Every structure is written in structure tokens, then in C-alpha cells.
Amino acid sequence: MKWIFGISNFLIGTCLASHACVIIERLGKEDFIFSRSKCTNCNQQLCLLDEIPLISYLILKGRCRYCKIHIPCEYFLTEFLGGFAFYKIDFSSIHDICTAIVLFSLLLAAISDYQVQEFDITLVLPALVISLQHIMNNFYRISTTDLIEFLPIFLFFLFETVRKKCGSGDLIVYLILSFYFNSKFANLTFLTASIALLIVFLGSKMSKKEPVAFIPFIYIGLIIQLLCK
Numbered sequence: 176m177k178w179i180f181g182i183s184n185f186l187i188g189t190c191l192a193s194h195a196c197v198i199i200e201r202l203g204k205e206d207f208i209f210s211r212s213k214c215t216n217c218n219q220q221l222c223l224l225d226e227i228p229l230i231s232y233l234i235l236k237g238r239c240r241y242c243k244i245h246i247p248c249e250y251f252l253t254e255f256l257g258g259f260a261f262y263k264i265d266f267s268s269i270h271d272i273c274t275a276i277v278l279f280s281l282l283l284a285a286i287s288d289y290q291v292q293e294f295d296i297t298l299v300l301p302a303l304v305i306s307l308q309h310i311m312n313n314f315y316r317i318s319t320t321d322l323i324e325f326l327p328i329f330l331f332f333l334f335e336t337v338r339k340k341c342g343s344g345d346l347i348v349y350l351i352l353s354f355y356f357n358s359k360f361a362n363l364t365f366l367t368a369s370i371a372l373l374i375v376f377l378g379s380k381m382s383k384k385e386p387v388a389f390i391p392f393i394y395i396g397l398i399i400q401l402l403c404k
């Protein structure tokens with residue numbers, strides 16, 4: 176029966192990821208809760224059939240039903256990754272609902288970072304509050320091993336952020352992951368993210384001078400670590 180939960184969670188995840196894209200698209204511009212989605216090119220209001228995560232993209236072959244403009248495949252990819260991000264969440268448990276909020280906040284940050292190479296701190300504020308609350312409740316459980324695993328990477332990111340070699344966003348996400356999960360989990364997530372970035376970097380013609388959005392890679396690393404847990 177476990178696979179039925181897996182599939183329903185995957186579907187919930189694709190819907191959440193689809194809505195995350197809408198939130199980032201409309202942030203500061205229009206209401207993203209009650210108003211219906213529109214095509215950003217022809218402004219035509221989308222019908223329910225155009226908004227089914229993954230399926231609509233496949234049926235419409237990645238184009239708007241009305242003006243036929245090409246819809247970036249990143250939308251499809253985000254929904255697909257979202258499905259896996261929430262795959263193991265038990266929506267009947269308070270702890271897992273908190274995990275889902277952390278994952279959703281980080282997904283918003285990843286999408287924003289991908290689009291504009293930065294994210295508003297308010298997007299990760301729920302994750303930050305939940306992770307701080309979590310570390311305070313479990314402060315007595317922090318071991319020397321945890322500190323040994325945490326401090327070098329934390330100081331490295333702090334140093335690189337001060338030198339402006341990497342954005343403060345990476346440091347914030349590292350703190351959220353360390354506080355909410357643990358330092359080992361955060362380190363493995365960042366290691367997986369770095370490997371994914373390296374693979375993409377070697378496989379594409381990305382320029383060394385181009386700023387790279389690292390949060391989407393952290394998100395991929397996070398999904399892999401969550402699935403391996």
C-alpha cells in the first residue's frame with residue numbers, strides 16, 4: 176500500500192510545485208491565491224485542463240493552447256522535481272507538515288534564484304522560523320560530531336559570502352538545512368548539489384564568469400538526500 180501514498184504524494188508535490196511557479200511569477204504583481212492563471216503572452220485565462228501538472232504540458236506539447244507560444248521546459252522539470260520532493264511526506268503528521276513547509280519555502284527560493292539569481296528573504300522566512308524553533312527544541316541533542324560537521328562548512332560559506340564570492344542565500348539555506356535536519360544531512364545535500372552543478376557545468380557551455388544560481392542545485396541535492404533517507 177506504500178506505493179499508493181507515494182503516488183498521491185507525488186501528485187500533491189507536482190501541484191505544490193506548479194503553484195510555487197505561479198507565486199514567483201506573480202510576486203508583488205497580482206493575487207496568486209484566488210485569481211485564475213493566464214498565459215503570460217496572450218493573457219488568455221487558462222482552463223482547468225491547461226493547468227494539470229505535467230499532463231497539460233505533455234498534451235499541449237509544451238505550448239500555449241491559444242497563442243501556441245513555447246512554454247519553457249523548466250516548468251515541467253520543476254513540477255517533476257516537486258513530485259519527488261514531497262514523495263515521502265506523511266501529511267497526517269505535524270512534523271512532516273513542517274517539513275513540507277520548509278520544502279515549499281526552499282522551492283520558492285530555488286525558482287526565484289533560477290530566474291533572477293536572487294531570492295527575497297521573505298520566501299524562506301517560514302523555513303527559517305521552523306528550523307530555528309527546531310534547533311532550539313533539540314539544542315541539548317547537539318553533539319561534538321555535529322559541531323565538527325557544521326563549523327567548517329558554515330565558516331567557509333560565511334567567508335565566501337563576506338568576500339562576495341557567493342550569495343548570502345546559500346549561507347541561509349545551509350543554516351536552514353543544518354538546523355532543521357542536521358549538519359551531516361546539510362553537508363551531503365551540498366555535496367550532491369556540487370556534483371550536480373559540476374555535471375551540468377561540464378556538459379554545457381556555461382561560462383566561468385556567468386553567475387550561477389546554486390539554490391536549484393541545492394534543491395536537487397535535497398531531493399536526492401530525502402529519497403535516500
Ligand SMILES: [Zn+2]
Nearest residue numbers: 214217239242
Ligand atoms: Zn498564450
